[in-house]
Amino acid sequence: MSSVMINVLAVAASFMFMEFAAWFIHKYIMHGLLWNLHKDHHVKNSKSFFELNDLFFIMFATPSIILMYFGYSGSLDNPMFWAGIGIALYGLAYTFVHDIYIHQRFKFFNKFETPYFRAMRRAHKMHHKHIQKKDSESFGFLFVPKTYRTND
Amino acid sequence: MYAYLLVNLFSIFLPLVLSFTPKFNFRKNWSVLFPSILFTGLFFIAWDIIFTKLGVWGFNSEYLLGIDIINLPLEEWLFFIAIPYACVFTYSALNQIISRKFFDKSIFLYTTVLAAFLIIMSILNLDKLYTSVTFLLTGLFLLVHVYILKSDYLELFFRAYLLVFLFPFLLVNGILTGSFIDTEIVWYNNLENLSIRIFTIPVEDFVYGLLLFLMNVTFYEYFLNKRMLRKSEIAT
Numbered sequence: 001m002s003s004v005m006i007n008v009l010a011v012a013a014s015f016m017f018m019e020f021a022a023w024f025i026h027k028y029i030m031h032g033l034l035w036n037l038h039k040d041h042h043v044k045n046s047k048s049f050f051e052l053n054d055l056f057f058i059m060f061a062t063p064s065i066i067l068m069y070f071g072y073s074g075s076l077d078n079p080m081f082w083a084g085i086g087i088a089l090y091g092l093a094y095t096f097v098h099d100i101y102i103h104q105r106f107k108f109f110n111k112f113e114t115p116y117f118r119a120m121r122r123a124h125k126m127h128h129k130h131i132q133k134k135d136s137e138s139f140g141f142l143f144v145p146k147t148y149r150t151n152d
Numbered sequence: 153m154y155a156y157l158l159v160n161l162f163s164i165f166l167p168l169v170l171s172f173t174p175k176f177n178f179r180k181n182w183s184v185l186f187p188s189i190l191f192t193g194l195f196f197i198a199w200d201i202i203f204t205k206l207g208v209w210g211f212n213s214e215y216l217l218g219i220d221i222i223n224l225p226l227e228e229w230l231f232f233i234a235i236p237y238a239c240v241f242t243y244s245a246l247n248q249i250i251s252r253k254f255f256d257k258s259i260f261l262y263t264t265v266l267a268a269f270l271i272i273m274s275i276l277n278l279d280k281l282y283t284s285v286t287f288l289l290t291g292l293f294l295l296v297h298v299y300i301l302k303s304d305y306l307e308l309f310f311r312a313y314l315l316v317f318l319f320p321f322l323l324v325n326g327i328l329t330g331s332f333i334d335t336e337i338v339w340y341n342n343l344e345n346l347s348i349r350i351f352t353i354p355v356e357d358f359v360y361g362l363l364l365f366l367m368n369v370t371f372y373e374y375f376l377n378k379r380m381l382r383k384s385e386i387a388t
Contacts, residue, residue: 020262023258023262024310028314139256140258143261
């Protein structure tokens, strides 16, 4: 396998892994041990632009920074570096879709609609219907289970 | 010379003590647990005997009592009792502590992706025995769970693996592969693995541990279910 292929795979694999990691950490850590940091994302304090929940951006960025830092040594031909890029790209997608498109922290893309994005937004709204630590649903993000897809 | 034995005793000590507490009362599930440990153990011991013979890995006599059964040290046999006991106890206790959140089918997608990744890596590394055999067996076993058994406890298993198992695993396998001590207790032939080490632990060990843990849980859940069915039959 050529090194370009391996690097492309590293980006794709780490991006996909992050979808799993986001789901797992959201379900079992944010709605578990670290609920105190995640709570204000469900019960909004309208005064502030920032949420305590934003600390998770730093936590998710850390492995990305570490992989890119240690993966770069004068050349970009190292899958470790590209795995870091994959995580960063996932973070970028997350910011655009979760924070801007769904929660409208900046007023962009508010007219944008496709069946897939509609399902994703519905799934996330279903998650937000619950404001308690326990008994929520739909913890995933880019992957939307069939239940939330409709034909209308 | 007692080091490996101590690692086993250390691993099983806390789970064993907690098994007798009224909160967990894990003892009541021993009749289900021991057959699970036995069946999984037979498979892993057979695999272990072959890999030891082929020189994929081996044991440092400096840390052993010196009693061999077939070509495996006694401590290695005990390993397949102590570790599974600790694993299944952890799994069962965690299910007791954190309530079963409702089942999320997306775990089947994530598991399929993981299985595909493991199988592809296995095929790309056919010349490395530890990598190819471990990744292939684990990949196939995960696919069996998703598509044949359709296990509703798969999510609970991954929860136990990621939230708890990995921490004592790093400690126990760290010691076995030479962290904190002079040389390793179990050595690995780097020609037969990817030579990627997390601290001192070969990356394949994380997958091997997953398979050992999951196979025990699979039998455990199977026998538990069978016992439940038998009980409800008697009741009706």
